[in-house]
Amino acid sequence: VLKYVAAIKIVGSVSVNTEIPYVKGKSVRYYINKAGGKNHNGWKRKIYNYYPNGTLNTTKRFLFIKKYPKVLPGTVINIPQKPEKKEHNGGNIVTLASVTTSMTTMIAVLSQLFK
Numbered sequence: 001v002l003k004y005v006a007a008i009k010i011v012g013s014v015s016v017n018t019e020i021p022y023v024k025g026k027s028v029r030y031y032i033n034k035a036g037g038k039n040h041n042g043w044k045r046k047i048y049n050y051y052p053n054g055t056l057n058t059t060k061r062f063l064f065i066k067k068y069p070k071v072l073p074g075t076v077i078n079i080p081q082k083p084e085k086k087e088h089n090g091g092n093i094v095t096l097a098s099v100t101t102s103m104t105t106m107i108a109v110l111s112q113l114f115k
Helices: 028-034 090-113
Strands: 007-012 018-021 048-050 056-058 060-062 065-067 076-079
Touching (some): 018 028, 028 076
Parallel strands (some): 007 076
Antiparallel strands (some): 060 065
16 A cells, blocks of 8 residues: 655755645646756756556646646656757858858769760
């Protein structure tokens, strides 16, 4: 028999991993703010909730509209870390420009040969 837990657990990339008493009708954002907000590397677009019955629900997005998962008693809210961004340096751009120029020259030469 499972024990009834009326607290919401907030884990992941938040200021403080904590448990907050469930308040009916409050959103995911309310609980994240009560935990001190997300860290600088918290990925707010990918928040997901684990429910006491074992199901999982994630943030849904359509254009600029976000729909956060519903919060029920005993929910665990997880805010994952953002993936590391690959830094683009000037070498990548120069390499791409060089390859593009070479391909264009090769196409021009081949088109002149087969006229």
